[in-house]
Amino acid sequence: MFRKIPWFKFSSPPNFYWLADRLTPWLWGGAAILGIMGLYVGFFVAPPDYQQGDSYRIMFIHVPTAWMGMFIYLLIALYSVIFLTWRIKMADVMAIALAPTGALMTFLSLWTGALWGAPTWGTYWVWDARLTSTLILLFLYLGYMALHAAVDDREKGARAASLLALVGVVNVPIIYFSVEWWHSLHQGMSVTLTDAPSMAASMFAAMLLMTGACWLYSAAIALRRAQVEALEREAGNPWVQDELLGAEEGGDAATAAEASGDLQREVRS
Amino acid sequence: MWSGVGDFLAMGGYAPWVWGSYGVFAVLLILEAVLLARRRRQVRDRLTRRLRRERADQVREVREA
Amino acid sequence: MGKMLWALLKRDVSLIVMRRQDGLTVVAFFVIVTTLFPLGVGPELEILREVGPGVVWVAALLASLVSLERLFGDDYRDGTLEQLALLPCPLALVALVKVAAHWVSLGVPLVLLSPLLGYSLGLEGMELVILALSLVLGTPMLSLIGAVGAALTLGLRGGGALMALLILPLYVPVLILGSGxxxxxxxxxxxxxxxxxxxxxxxxxxxxxxxxxxGALRIVLD
Known part of the structure; x- marks a missing residue:
């Protein structure tokens, strides 16, 4: 089954473009449905927490965005390996298309974490281990995007950024554990966020639904951005002409060439 | 569970934080989608114009030849 | 091959030592950054003692950062780097030797100076020994991580600021363990x-x- 899927077929830009066109409406729809379901369960089914009252409802977007922030960085590293090993250009297109969304998710998890912290800890920012390592993750995203953009030669920039993503992903667990350890040594100086003591099934369901919504949203956005990126990079290729001119003139590049050939004959005679 | 719209909006006294989180979450995600849609349209328009111009040039060249 | 790498090490060290200016600039930078903290925080030794290990370590991080642009920069500009890439030995070994030379000539002075700076911030006895020891183990790591960033940003406009953005997050574990x-x-x-x-x-x-x-050097030289 796994082998029958033509993986490499979709690594060619036109096939990828076609597939992304077919997939994105479903991803948007799925994200909307899961999001509405998640918000309904989160706000109208899940009971208030006995300690934190209704403020804990921030968790339904805080945890999913934090998970997506980490997950997308891993995906970028995975695509980077594929790009560096097989030189499949679409892998780099996907990696750079994912990065802004990953950074956005990481930022949102920091933002919601700060707003959750305010009523819970009495302050918007504490040097909690998880908040701190999430902040460092955001810096890693910014570095990746900055390096990708800084090199004039697109191919070189892509390779350099891919290498950086690999170095980063090797370091992420080391950073995570060192920050965790740093925090446990300075325990007296700040408060630690503990999970909701008794998480009702409905709370967990809302969190999973919102995670699904964020995941589908990120996938849809990344595919769309990758499409734009592919169009720009492949501007001179026939498939882009088909894609952009084909629909309106009722013909593809081949018929256009034929037409110009006809014209030539006409002129000669 | 909620006794009315007002009660729901008050979020048990945590309104600024809960709605501040959800509001920014919604605004940024929608903004990202809108900006991306705009960029997509711009890129498609720009490339389409360029391709049309190139094709017109081709036809003219053939005619002149 | 060993002889070749040894010659490269000697060349790199003597280049940095001969251009006394560069090495001294980095060391002076390290001292000045450390000196700014008492001026900013106040002269009370109890407070300075609290932040002392962190201050010395952050200063070492920044000093390592400013020294990195020269690591491959000169060799890249005058074409030596391309010659080095053609040596009949793995480029990774050449890189390791260059990093070693960089550490011997710029990391070691920081280690030697650190007890003095620690003392001025109110650290004493065993604390100074551990400070120097942690720098002995930590500064080579800074040079190694920094070399990756220096190679990735080689030849870029505004490479310095970009390099800081790439490297400083990766320095975090070393900073935590060293000052901790x-x-x-x-x-x-x-x-x-x-x-x-x-x-x-x-x-x-x-x-x-x-x-x-x-890997990064190959991308740049391609």
């Missing part, structure tokens, strides 16, 4: 765990980082 060890001693605990973990990082970094540096 001294803080442990300050509170009467042993610093074994911190120093062993720093050693472990170094043991990981010595074989892995040069591979990444070599």
């Amino acid at each position: 060890g001294v803080v442990e001693v300050m509170y009467g605990e042993a610093a074994h765990a911190h120093l062993s973990l720093l050693g472990a990082l170094l043991a990981l970094g010595v074989p892995l980082a040069p591979l990444a540096v070599a």
Whole structure:
């Protein structure tokens, strides 16, 4: 089954473009449905927490965005390996298309974490281990995007950024554990966020639904951005002409060439 | 569970934080989608114009030849 | 091959030592950054003692950062780097030797100066020994990680600021372990765990980082 899927077929830009066109409406729809379901369960089914009252409802977007922030960085590293090993250009297109969304998710998890912290800890920012390592993750995203953009030669920039993503992903667990350890040594100086003591099934369901919504949203956005990126990079290729001119003139590049050939004959005679 | 719209909006006294989180979450995600849609349209328009111009040039060249 | 690499090491060290200016600038930078903290925080030794290990370590981080632009920069501009890439030995080894030369000529002075700076911030006795030891184990790691960033940003406009953005997040574990060890001693605990973990990082970094540096240099030279 796994082998029958033509993986490499979709690594060619036109096939990828076609597939992304077919997939994105479903991803948007799925994200909307899961999001509405998640918000309904989160706000109208899940009971208030006995300690934190209704403020804990921030968790339904805080945890999913934090998970997506980490997950997308891993995906970028995975695509980077594929790009560096097989030189499949679409892998780099996907990696750079994912990065802004990953950074956005990481930022949102920091933002919601700060707003959750305010009523819970009495302050918007504490040097909690998880908040701190999430902040460092955001810096890693910014570095990746900055390096990708800084090199004039697109191919070189892509390779350099891919290498950086690999170095980063090797370091992420080391950073995570060192920050965790740093925090446990300075325990007296700040408060630690503990999970909701008794998480009702409905709370967990809302969190999973919102995670699904964020995941589908990120996938849809990344595919769309990758499409734009592919169009720009492949501007001179026939498939882009088909894609952009084909629909309106009722013909593809081949018929256009034929037409110009006809014209030539006409002129000669 | 909620006794009315007002009660729901008050979020048990945590309104600024809960709605501040959800509001920014919604605004940024929608903004990202809108900006991306705009960029997509711009890129498609720009490339389409360029391709049309190139094709017109081709036809003219053939005619002149 | 060994002879060749040894010659390269001697060349790089003597280049940095001969251009006394560069080395001294980095050392002066290290001292000045450390000196700014008492001026900013106030002269009370109790407060300075609290932040002392962190201050010396952050200053070492920044000094290592400013020294990195020269690591491959000159060799890249005058074409030596391309010659080095053609040597009949793995580019990763060449990179390791260059990093070693960089550390010997710029990291070691920081280590030697650190007890003096620590003392001026109110650290004493065993704390100073551990501070120097943690820098002995930590600064090579800074040079190794930094070399990856220096190679990735080679020849870019505004490479310095970009390099800081790439490297500083990766420096975090070294900073935590290095200054954490001294803080442990300050509170009467042993610093074994911190120093062993720093050693472990170094043991990981010595074989892995040069591979990444070599990869980055190949991208630049392609």
